[in-house]
Amino acid sequence: xxxxxxxxQDRRIEPPGTVRALLEAFRLKPEMVIVERNGEIVPxxxxxxxxxxxxxRLELVQMTAGG
Numbered sequence: 001x002x003x004x005x006x007x008x009q010d011r012r013i014e015p016p017g018t019v020r021a022l023l024e025a026f027r028l029k030p031e032m033v034i035v036e037r038n039g040e041i042v043p044x045x046x047x048x049x050x051x052x053x054x055x056x057r058l059e060l061v062q063m064t065a066g067g
Contacts, residue, residue: 002054020047023060034061 001012016022019042023030035042036059042050052058
C-alpha cells in the first residue's frame with residue numbers, strides 16, 4: 001500500500017504503477033480524465049508510462065458532455 005493525495009483527500013491505495021492503471025482501478029475512462037501529478041499536467045500520451053508513487057499529489061478531473 002502507498003499513501004497518496006487524490007483530489008485533496010489522503011488515500012491509501014494498492015500501488016497502481018501508472019496513471020493509466022490508477023484511472024482503470026477507479027473505473028475512469030482515461031480519454032475522459034485530465035490528470036495533474038504533483039502540480040504538473042500529465043499529457044494523455046504519457047498515462048501508460050507516468051508512474052504513481054508514494055506521496056504523490058494527484059488531481060483527477062473528469063470531463064462530462066452536455067450542453
